[in-house]
Amino acid sequence: MKRTDRQFADQDLSPMELSNLLTAVGQDRSIEAFETIFRYYGPRVRSFMAMKTRDAQLAEELMQETMTAVWNKAVQFDPARGNVSAWIFTIARNLRIDAFRRKRPVFDENDPVFVADNAPAADVELEGRQDAELLREAMESLPPEQLDVLKRAFFDEASHSTIAEDMGIPLGTVKSRIRLAFDKLRTALEGRR
Amino acid sequence: MTINHHISDALLMDYASGNLSEGWSLAVATHLALCPGCRRRLDAMEGAAGALFDKLIAREPVTGSDWEKMKARIACEPGAVTAVAEKPPVAAAPKPARSAGVIPEPLRSYLGGDVDTLKWRALGRGAYQIRIETGDPETQVRLLKIPAGRPVPEHTHEGRELTLVLSGSFRDGNDLFARGDLEEADGDLLHTPTATEDEDCICLAVTEAPLKFSSWIVRLIQPVLKI
Ligand SMILES: [Zn+2]
Ligand SMILES: [Zn+2]
Structure with a gap:
């Protein structure tokens, strides 16, 4: 690694x-x-x-x-x-x-109305x-600008419009960076099988 | 049950980070109760937060006295001894059986019961509503019952709106929203969601609190009154 x-x-x-x-x-x-x-x-x-x-x-x-x-x-x-x-x-x-x-x-896993995951436990x-x-x-491997948005959102607890203001970028760009970052992370996770 | 309309990445991330206020979170958490796919996405986001946590540079390492303080603290934790005997809840919890219930947690507790116990208030034109109290001044949270074939009433809104279908379904343009589906609408969206003909539609609607308008007026008046 x-x-x-x-x-x-x-x-x-x-x-x-x-x-x-x-x-x-x-x-x-x-x-x-x-x-x-x-x-x-x-x-x-x-x-x-x-x-x-x-x-x-x-x-x-x-x-x-x-x-x-x-x-x-x-x-x-x-x-x-x-x-x-x-x-x-x-x-x-x-x-x-x-x-x-x-x-x-938060949801409650023991609630009878809760819809359980059918994916095999294994x-x-x-x-x-x-x-x-x-x-x-x-x-x-994330581009620094995507990493920056994730860090601010998770740790500063900043709203997306605050992040946009602080970084001097449009709100739509903040949202698209979040989406791009998670697309990449999900692809990495799906590749494990 | 197939859910076709899910929580957007931006909204789910707000929830994962703990930044989303109570009213919006209620709609997100209730969708999560019905949607294993979004729960897996939430897991991945919390995993990402964990990876960032590893990466966070801590400027000051903990000192020996920090550790002594910690050690003293856990030594007198009453939970520490009994905790050993406890089993992980994952292993202890039996898989819940499917039931005829309609409204999942956490929403059911906010309402005080399932659909058969609710006290609806007429909203006009055959529609009913129940206002849901939260501690969140940012949002207005309501359960709506829309008669079959009718449009969602009082439907001019400014700002964000989340609508989660719990029973029946509604159409919005070409999209059909049925049980579990979440519609995320922006303030600038003009739309006429309409319940389908087959049955009444019950949905949770979260909108931005109308207080905004009056606070605008106060702000306009303030300089004049020199408050
Ligand atoms: Zn979902
Ligand atoms: Zn709307």
Whole structure:
């Protein structure tokens, strides 16, 4: 695997290693594994929180809260489907939403009206870790202007019209960059079989 | 059930990032409950966010004292001990059986029940509505019942509009929208969605709150009044 991009230079843990570490936290309550995860994700979660809050103390508190939730929920992480980074992102995102007292309605998989996925379970299993690898690689190949839009949307929580204003481009261009980026990422994921 | 009209990438990404306000999110999440394909797309987007997370440069690494603080905190977590005994919910949850219910979660909780328990209010010309309360001042959320063959009433709107069909169907130009289909309309779109002849159409309609207009007036008056 190529690791040419300088921005990837600090990335010393593979999705597979991260998944094994989090499984050790969930199954064995391993403090050593959790420390490695904390040292890897702590700074990332903290800068994610700081982007929205612009408040170092609040960002620090929300980071500690996120990592506490990671410790408590680790047993729910399913290594077969596991993408640790995506899993931790969703925990951090939800805590950030709570911190701003906003609501984000979600579907309920146990609701009898819920329409289950008919795709065979075998197809879904073991794809998670592969997905994480493929997404990391596909992300490296995205043009910088598409990457920039994704970063702003995911981390700054900026609306698409704000992004358009900040970048000095039309709203339609923001939307088409999002669409192009995800077309590319989906193609990368579909190529796995 | 085949769904033909899905959540756009831009809208789904807003939902994935946590940036979409409650009213719009209610329509998106209810479509997701009915659409495995869009749930897979959501997974891919959260995966992409995770990959960006790996890529995010953290300026300051955590220090030894950060870790000591963390360690002290998890040591007194009451959940930590019991959590070991818990099984992953994925394994524990039985596959839900198909049911005759019409309105999925999260919408059903907002309404307080399924279609057979709802208290409709007449809207004129045979149509009915229920206003749905949310904490979101940005949107107006309603459940509409449109009589077979009739147009969606009060249908001049400014700004974005999301319409999710829950039963029956409507036509908009050449497009047919049936259960699970989501129509995403921009403010500048002039259209006349009309329920099909065969049955009444029940749909969730989310529009931009009409407050915008009055706040415009306030803004126009403000300089004059020197508020
Ligand atoms: Zn869909
Ligand atoms: Zn409309």
